[in-house]
Amino acid sequence: MRALTWHGKHDVRVDTVDDPEILNPRDAIIKVTSTAICGSDLHLYDGYIPTMQAGDILGHEFMGEVVETGPQSTLKKGQRVVVPFTISCGSCYHCGKHQYSACDNSNPADNQDIADTLYGQPMAGLFGYSHMTGGYAGGQAEYVRVPFSDVGPIVIPDGVEDDKVLFLSDILPTGWQAAENAEIEPGDTVAVWGCGPVGLFCVQSAFLMGAERVIAIDHFPQRLEMAAKFGAETINYEDSQTYEALMEMTGGIGPDACIDAVGLEAHGLFVDNVWDQIKASTFLGTDRAHSIRQAILACRKGGRVSMPAVYGGFVDKFPLGAFMQKGLTLKTGQTHVQHYLPGLLTAVLEDKIDTTFLISHRLGLEQAPDGYRMFHDHQNEVTKVVLKPGLDRIAS
Amino acid sequence: MAAPHDDAPITASKRTEKTAQAAENITEPKGSSLVGQSVTINRPRHELYAKWRDFSGFPNFMENIERVEMIDDVTSHWAVKGPGGSTIEWDAVVTEDQPDRLIAWSSAEGADVPNSGRVEFRDAGERGTIVSATILYDPPAGIIGKLIAKMFQREPALQARRDLRRFKQLMETGEIATSARTARALEEEAA
Ligand SMILES: NC(=O)c1ccc[n+]([C@@H]2O[C@H](COP(=O)([O-])OP(=O)(O)OC[C@H]3O[C@@H](n4cnc5c(N)ncnc54)[C@H](O)[C@@H]3O)[C@@H](O)[C@H]2O)c1
Ligand SMILES: [Zn+2]
Ligand SMILES: [Zn+2]
Secondary structure (H helix, E strand, C coil), rough: CCCEEEEEEEEEEEEECCCHHHHHHHHEEEEEEEEEEEHHHHHHHHHCCCCEEEEEEEECEEEEEEEEEEEECCCCCEEEEECCEEECCCCCHHHHHCCCCCCCCCHHHHHHHHHHHHHCCHHHHHHCCCCCCCCCCCCCCCCCCCCCCCCCCCCCCCCCHHHHHHHHHHHHHHHHHHHHHHCCCEEEECEEEEHHHHHHHHHHHHHHHHCEEEEEEEECCHHHHHHHCCCCCCECCCCHHHHHHHHHCCCCCCEEEEECCCECCCCCCCCHHHHHHHHHHCCCCEEEEEHHHHHHHCCCCCEEECCCCCCCEEEECCCHHHHHHCCCCEEEEECCCHHHHHHHHHHHCCCCCCCHCCCCCCEEEHHHHHHHHHHHHHHCCCCCCCCHHHHHHHHH | CCCCCCCCCHHCCHHHHHHHHHHCCCCCCCCCCEEEEEECCCCCHHHHHHHHCCCHHHHHCCCCEEEEEECCCCCEEEEEEEEHHHHEEEEEECCCCCCCCEEEEEEEECCCCCCEEEEEEECHHHHCCCEEEEEEEHHHHHHHHHHHHCCCCHHHHHHHHHHHHHHHHHHCCCCCCCCCCCCHHHHHHHH
16 A cells, blocks of 8 residues: 655655554454644654654544454444544543543553653553554555554544544544633633644634633734634734733733643744754754743633643743742643544534634645645645545546 | 561562562562562453463463463463574472462472562452562573573563553453554564
8 A cells, every 4th residue: 555654854755565454353444535634743744753763654633434344343344434543442441531542551562661761651552653652553544454443433424524524533622622621611711822723623612612712822824814713812923922912912810721732843933942942953852842831921820721732751941930829720631532522523513613624735645745845834824734545546 | 677668569679688578478489580560450350360370371461471381270381482483491380379369380490490470469449450460580691591681571570561561451452452554564573
């Protein structure tokens, strides 16, 4: 089959590799019909995530048709499914508590050692996201082996187009969980750093959960415009000072809840960012964390900070004093996708949440390297790239 | 003497003399190097005990064990992978057996690699069962030392932890997680 493989910083290629096979009783093989490139993939593309190996197949946002099933799979050939990016067994203690991204069993035992050392305990396996999270081949490919297929994938009713449901695999539940973690109360003002796909779903979710005002922060006019369309007020941090603006816009109080949907590659010539970047590029290894620092400073006393953004390692100059003195709460984590799927599928089918607005580009799988370059270099115009292996089949 | 007010398990001790205490817990200790690991498994005690009591199932989750034959209820014959396709073999006997609670075993006289172990099963309420394994072995010098290094891979504690985690995967999910994509890749991993 053909698959998008990682070979190093800014080097991804479409290679011919062996087709996946059923290896465990609960496996299924999915023929991919749509798969998206995620902001998290850019962290891999930029070489920020350790434990990648040349030839790894990327992609954790995908859906497709069931073509093969193991004896314990509950799926049936021909069904269309969206697959969560978190791989979860459904039977461990954490899965029982719906903490699916903390699954004990989906990360192969040999891969758990690294996370033991770095994080204290290993997390769930993820598709296409380095060997620390399992080393599983991802979905930017013609076919994928999906373990625990009786727990993860959700079956999509006939007649619903891919584009409408694809984002159930990651960014929609991620935005939703981030808003839930912000513990929004009616009348609240919620500030969201980053108007990428995750931030934009945070905006929609926050309003659905009763926020009175949402303030969205970014520097790309087109992305800010999308946030505005959903009713958010906006701050372009290249034109305005974010902290000062937030304080003025909230009458000197600060936002009740702050969501960091930027992550370890925060842009901008802020002093702390430049320092972080020098350290990262000289392998002193600290994440760029401007947005979470600012979120903590801006947040009102006793407020909530929610951090869907991904961080991988250590952070310098974390405003621990502000965090403690103001009595803030911080909630974060990889998304427990399976927990949100049924409810969010219903919301999408009932048009309560808009998903397709996000897609700016649809490409064949063969053009995936172009897709990465575009998404990386032109974030203003390129909001979301969806790869459709079927487009190549039509072209050839 | 144990230090007062330190409830940490002996296996987490920074003091080597404490391994002697662990040895006392094994009914017929063989060896002086200690490996201890615990894992919580979301299954009832009796199920885990029963699975473990049949040593012939070890190769399913213990990476370096080729096969274990149960000769009778207490005696077993072990074959473990060595370097260059070689195999190290020994007999072991069960030295203590408390159904649903505890199993201890020890290599018989004359084993190249004297070793012994003990696994305990303790209730953990809604979380299932805490399984604690303690293994004592003599890391020998020379050629056998190399065999042993291979047998336990780089670090015995690491190997024990991986094996226990595979046991947990098998008991909780019915399978052992792998990120291999093809049967061939899976075989190569196991080799
Ligand atoms: N928790 C999870 O399970 C999960 C799942 C998916 C994605 N993520 C993470 O969420 C984050 C966002 O993902 P995405 O797909 O939306 O990424 P993206 O790269 O498309 O969007 C990030 C946005 O942040 C903006 N930004 C950069 N610096 C900023 C700053 N200093 N202040 C305000 N805005 C700034 C960028 O201009 C961009 O629009 C990433 O870190 C990603 O890894 C987490
Ligand atoms: Zn993603
Ligand atoms: Zn689980």
